[in-house]
Amino acid sequence: MARVLKHYPEVVLDPNTLVGRLDFGVIFGRTAPVHFEIGSGKGTFLVNEARAATEDDFFGVEWCSKVYRYAIDRIGRWAVKNVRIIRTDAAWLIKEHIADSSISCLHIYFPDPWPKKKHNKRRFVNDANLVEMLRVLKPGGVIRCATDHSDYFEQMERVLTNPQLERIDFFPTSYAEPDKGEWAGTNFERKYLAEGRRIYTLAVRKR
Template identity: 35%
Template sequence: MNATPSPTPGDTAPHQPPADAAGAPQGVPHPKTIKSFVKRAGRTTTGQAKAFADLGPRFLLPYAPQALDAPAAFGRSAPLILEIGFGMGEATAHIARVRPDENFLCCEVHEPGVGALLKRIGEQAIANIRILQHDAVEVLDHMLPEGTLDGVHIFFPDPWHKKKHNKRRLIQPPLVAKLVSRLKPGGYIHCATDWQPYAEQMLEVLTAEPLLANTATDAGLGGYAPKPEYRPLTKFENRGLRLGHGVWDLVFRRPA
């Protein structure tokens, strides 16, 4: 897929990731602080557990309320990309392989997902990923000073389908402002979703941020970007595309 089509009425079939996209329990009030995750059930496999034991000491970083020394953590100085919520790590591993000159700091709290990415790191000999098994919002607040990031990836965050739960969505003005403050001039935010109402909200929120500029210049795409070559199609996307569902990428940049 070379370009992502603009949303069309009725094209609202949701992405179907694991249980974190199932929606909130009835009657639970909207939290006062943004969280980048939803706790979900899942079992760590034997292979994932072995990856934790063998590779965790090298690739897992401890959360600490102090600025991250990225060159020390990665063993080199390189552009730093933050990924928030990588699921089972399929896309993360692919992107790290095709962009070996960049460092990828990846936040995910779901233990089977962390184990799955560690397993991929070992199988594919990936060296430029480090994982923080912690809430990305707290990582932003306490470990990433302003002007330290070259990019941010947020792919298929929980869409919170029910209107009464929309306020739980991750892409909201306060978080976007926080992300922008951590970007270097020239840095970018890349979001992707396959839920049309969330795509529209993302576009609205990112467009309203005064320190960001939309990289999508083709008026025919309605403000949505062609899918960057580095982002692979996941199994969920491929299944959705076969069913005629849409996928929307948004790439905004902080002007240099």
């Protein structure tokens, strides 16, 4: 039987009410490192990481209303205070509403691969979005990506090879224990690992 999803307005931002750049200090009521997950799906990563890193704040953007509603339900049920989520297009949100040097870590896990050549330009990790990602990242801020799609991974490596970025190690350890500060993984990561798919990861730090 399908779960009845509950709405928790306190965890949600309405894209229609945004004016200017977001002030995360106001949104979260404190000054803390902000993690921004692009395409947060059902919110697995947001909730687990927020529970493990209570001193940090977590902000997710998700386009699909079905999984977005699921994420709201999950965030609300766990009553995590350091997570907010918004339903809109991530590229638009970053370009229009995210302030310069305001993000400590951008998380991009299993973004839609758009495998057909003619659709490749829809991939989120592209040259135009990199300009905006570099703008919103703090110095020393990190971009973390994971995908099961080798061709998209090659594109990620190409786009993120940039003089303003240095590559750093990044090994997701799914099924680790988030309460001990270990990587909790995402929904798709768990699914793909269970299927035995190879997962490619990449992390870069802004110089």
